[in-house]
Amino acid sequence: MGKDTYYLTTPIYYVNDVPHIGHAYTTVAADVLARWRRLNGDRVHFLTGTDEHGQKVARAAEERGMTPQQHCDDILPRWKEMLGLLHISNDDFIRTTEDRHEARVQEFMQRLYDQGDLYKSTYVGPYCVRCEGYYAEAELLEGELCPIHRQPVERLEQENWFFRLSKYAPALLDLYDAHPGFVQPDVRRNEVRAFVEAGLEDISATRTEFSWGVPCPWDDGHIFYVWFDALLNYITAAGYGADEEAFSRRWPADVHLIGKDILRFHAVYWPAMLIAAGVEVPHQVYAHGFLLVGGEKMGKSNATGIRPSELVEHFGIDCYRYYFLREISFGQDGTFSWESMEERYTTDLANDLGNLVNRVLNMVGSYRDGVVPAPTGAAGDAEAQLSRDRETALAGLAAFDRLAFKKGLEDLWQLVGGVNRYVEARQPWALNKQGADDDLDRVLYECVDALRVIAVLTSPVMPDMAQSLWAKLGLDEALEDQRLPEAGEPGGLVPGVRTERGQVLFPKLEE
């Protein structure tokens, strides 16, 4: 069995973090991409999960008087709640503390060890005695101080197993050059390439100063460095070493969606590990930008200031999902603000889309008792223009495959605006007064048929709204059974269906 599945992943989230709009951003984008591929008929496997090992987790657990496992189990629901809140359609959820993961990690690392890619050496790093742990240089405060105790750290040596990363630098450079799409966007690829070209050092792959991790099978007292453990989730969850058939259908992953802060691990360490083990590398690592809040980088301090649940409560889940993808170019940093979210809600969703649905269904209701008529009147210039707008939307949405969500949504709104313009051009209220029944039938049919297409095309981004809209149209088939390109073609609507005006979509926000 060869690969036949579109496999995409989010990072696995560190349990100690509190879910904030940054995590939600990556996850929603991945979900939209997953739903988009399903809409196009792909078999999709969408993975997310939690990263549960490491010293910080062990410390946090200790402070709470729990075992690390208890601590993780206790916090896990927060992350699962986020997925529920955002209506994420992941097919699997991996925890790095699961047996299916740990056993495969050990096998993978054993393989690297057996073939000589791991060797014992001495790691020297800044160590805080009171923390009983090492820090990254970047974490230290001014003057080599421990960030917690504000006391000088000392250089301490530790015997570790090192991964021969340097050996794979040429292979990595070949990879970046042969597959420019491996790291995206281009800026990020350039960074990664420059980093590797400057020369790689081998990296330590095990730790001994604490024990909360996957045990090293050939050397008691060593556990694997959490990044080796964490990155491997992408293959352990896909069936590596356990279900070779499933694995071969999914791997290599089509895309790992990540934030740019973890680019190096995904674009350097990860492919090097895979190349070493003789496993194919993923097709793409896509690093999106940061969300800025009030002009500042999202950090631990202001991250908790805006909770996804707060925004979902105020704007609704559909607007939440729509806003971040429409407002910000996915590969670049972008600014979140309450005001811009209100603006998107009001202009794009309430005025353009919600009102369009309402005005169309109201006319079908008053002129034809809610029943969609057959398009009897002749089609002319207005219909041709509407058709072009539909083409624009369909062609434009393909931008989603490049993770250019903003561009795709812009083009999709060309159709929303197009239907509004079409209504203005044909003035169904005038046709009704004149008793031009055939023409009116044509217009109403075209409008509802376009709404049908809009429901289909918006469904990856706003699945709830799309479902409500679909229900209003009274169609027999299920929305989730719709597939492109057929469902995007004109005339797919069967005359005679009974529409229901119902509740307005995206009612105006309260002041």
Added chain:
RNA sequence: GGCGGCGUAGCUCAGGGGUUAGAGCACUCGGCUCAUAAUCGAGUUGUCGGUGGUUCGAAUCCACCCGCCGCUACCA
């Protein structure tokens, strides 16, 4: 310091050697009245960061300068 990127309308941004520089939002005027005072049309605003250069011609290429940002390894 090195490498890379950015600086275009009030705001967010697109474009990228060639006729009068674009989009959305905001704003102004007009039309319509089916609709969530929604919608549709028309219109206003720019020394395209600065200086110099290449060119018949530069916002678009080059150099330098100013301002901002990213990467420059073992927290995740």
